[in-house]
Amino acid sequence: MSQQKRTAFFISDGTGITAGALGQLLAHFPETQFTQIRIPFTDSDAKVDDAQKRIVNARMENGQRPIVIMSIGNQKLRAELKEVDAYYIDLFDSFIEPLGVELQEEPLTRPGVAHSISGAIYSDRMEAINFALGHDDGMTHNGLNQANVILVGVSRSGKTPTSIYLAMQFGIKAANYPLTPEDFERKALPPILEGYIDKIFGLTIQADRLCSLRSERRPNSTYASLDNCRKEITDCENLMKRAGIPWADSTTRSVEELSAIILQKIRQPNT
């Protein structure tokens, strides 16, 4: 079967982020080419009309009905939206209302209930982001005792984006600290990290990938050369082995995957 085109809409009365997260499930259908469109803040008749027009247009353009993943609390608006032909996945109908029956609790239906600023977890996340930014690349030694995790690894092994993802998504305070040829020569972790061994998690990476990442930053340097990358990685893995640090390879893993692995290894503050 040849590749078909479909438009997937994520329509919400709030940010559309929860509905949009389900967009990841579309990756299970690699033969279909999806155009993804978010329509947040759909909380009035006029906005529903607008969304309907876009659904109708997409239908005409692709010759196939669009997929609509929707989260709209107001029952009237919800019914209105569904008047045009599309394949609807309605989070209220299929998820929230049945769950309400199970919990014997009427769900809140006002817009923007998820992803609001309220709750301790939101401020934890913002604090964790400040922490990650302030403790990136070993820039300060203060407050390492507050870290939930300290990521170590050679330069460009993926420590920074992983730290930020852990902070943004989970409110985990993640510091990150580079391991350098100086440490490898001493065959020991940087002295400042002693005493935090239980919080340390290592990232490693394959040499050719590291070479390519470093070459973007400093082309034709010793730093980026394949030989140097190989040597640093071997030294770094030996050091981590000796120190008993758990680690993961970032070469073929996304920050989401690395974070899920790291969360399993460390004590989790929120869950």
Next chain:
Amino acid sequence: MSQQKRTAFFISDGTGITAGALGQLLAHFPETQFTQIRIPFTDSDAKVDDAQKRIVNARMENGQRPIVIMSIGNQKLRAELKEVDAYYIDLFDSFIEPLGVELQEEPLTRPGVAHSISGAIYSDRMEAINFALGHDDGMTHNGLNQANVILVGVSRSGKTPTSIYLAMQFGIKAANYPLTPEDFERKALPPILEGYIDKIFGLTIQADRLCSLRSERRPNSTYASLDNCRKEITDCENLMKRAGIPWADSTTRSVEELSAIILQKIRQPNT
């Protein structure tokens, strides 16, 4: 009805992030106190057994059956997991398989299909994070022409976490640039921003909230004083009004909400 306790499990053969995102929908039930537990990488009989034990324990502990939001591709493991008593929301049964019928395409069932490193969007996101970190707080003027959006506002109005969220979640290259008393005196945007007016989005904030945020950083300073915060905010809003810059108030909005607003205002590279 008094507040009940329930445990919500997010069980996946991959990162558990898609299933976990649905956890936001639990916010629709404020009367129920949820303990949320992620169990990623559940891709073997042994791991399913382990998850089952945790479900059974949570049931005993709360006296109520747990909620289990699950995404497991392997049909046999899926059926096995559901042998113990819980309220199951099975993303394969309820979303992926029906969607496959609509698309006339068999879904991939191997673990970790979502949130893998593959695809241009992932590298766009990583590049955008580097961009956001490199263009935080006006630290460099190079490459502003590559920005998808330039956030402006007074110090501590929420520019940094919003930039990082836009990058991490959507692959949007967001620079951010502080507006300072010097700019207010000149009654003009920093000269470097001229020529980018179409990309600029402003953040404002209420004075008492700004005062409290700044006091955390520099207690008892003029910088943090309520009078100074009031004056800077008024000056900043006047400047943005004069320059014709759209803006949003960050006082009661999460980075998710601010980002959804900003995305509506700017041209979106990916969607």
